Amino acid sequence: MGPLDLEALLRGLPQATSDRQKDYNLSLVRRLGTRSCMSDLLAGYLADEEALRRIADRSYRHVNHFDKIVLVDSGDPRGYRLTLHAWCPPYSEQELRDELIHDHRFSFWSTILTGRLTSENFARPEPDGAARGPVTAFRQYRYSPEKAGVSTQANFYRFVDEAELEMTGETVEEQGNAYHLEYHRIHRVVLPRESMVCTLVLRGPRERDFSNVYNTSYPSTDTQSANVMFTVEELAGKLRRLRQELLTPGDGRTA
Secondary structure, eight states: OOHHHHHHHHHTOOOOOSHHHHHHHHHHHHHHTSHHHHHHHHHHHHTOHHHHHHHHTTOEEOTTSSEEEEEEEOSOTTSOEEEEEEEOSOOOHHHHHOOOEEOOSSOEEEEEEESOEEEEEEEOOOTTOOOSSOEEEEEEEEEEEEEETTEEEEEEEEEEEEEEEEEEEEEEEOTTOEEEEOTTOEEEEOOOSSSOEEEEEEEOOOOOSOEEEEESSSOSSOEEEEOOBOOHHHHHHHHHHHHHHHHSTTSOOOO
């Protein structure tokens, strides 16, 4: 499948309002994440300077310490988007201590291309209910992106209030696995310490205009941060590295 075929496929996807469509989206992202499909797709992008420029113009180092590479984005909030998320150690001690807890504006389907993805899951404690895990106090913010076309130029965080979260468990997704996460689920990705972790993410249509972020490092006021888009050369280097990882023999991925 080439880049243009992929864009046409995503344009035709209906909203995932049924279990059948949700299951289809999961099988789709798993199929797109196979070694042969991803290596061919990356080769197609690397051979197309104009496609690389478009992708670079909307891709950046995310504030949550991963490379966010937006392969397909029509700009329509009712449409689907396809991205690569790459966590590339080493990380500093400060980065490893960052909480990075959040939910989303959309539900998504994801498959693990390289490495092992470990996530910690959280929930708001039930009123007068027994906590299932440790309860910690955080500051809560409502996040909304500041866009220029399909490019997220900056991040705005509106301070909401103090909030308690309880940790409800840990999820580990091995290379080749695929999973679905609803937009309201609260989690954080544990930063890898040894090798790159890369996921392919099929983002569903937008379900609300904000997401919630929880941490103790931002001030108790509104705050903002800017994103720096990758250059074409930076993007090409990252795609070449990922393609090489996918083509390395003995990694256990489905062909």
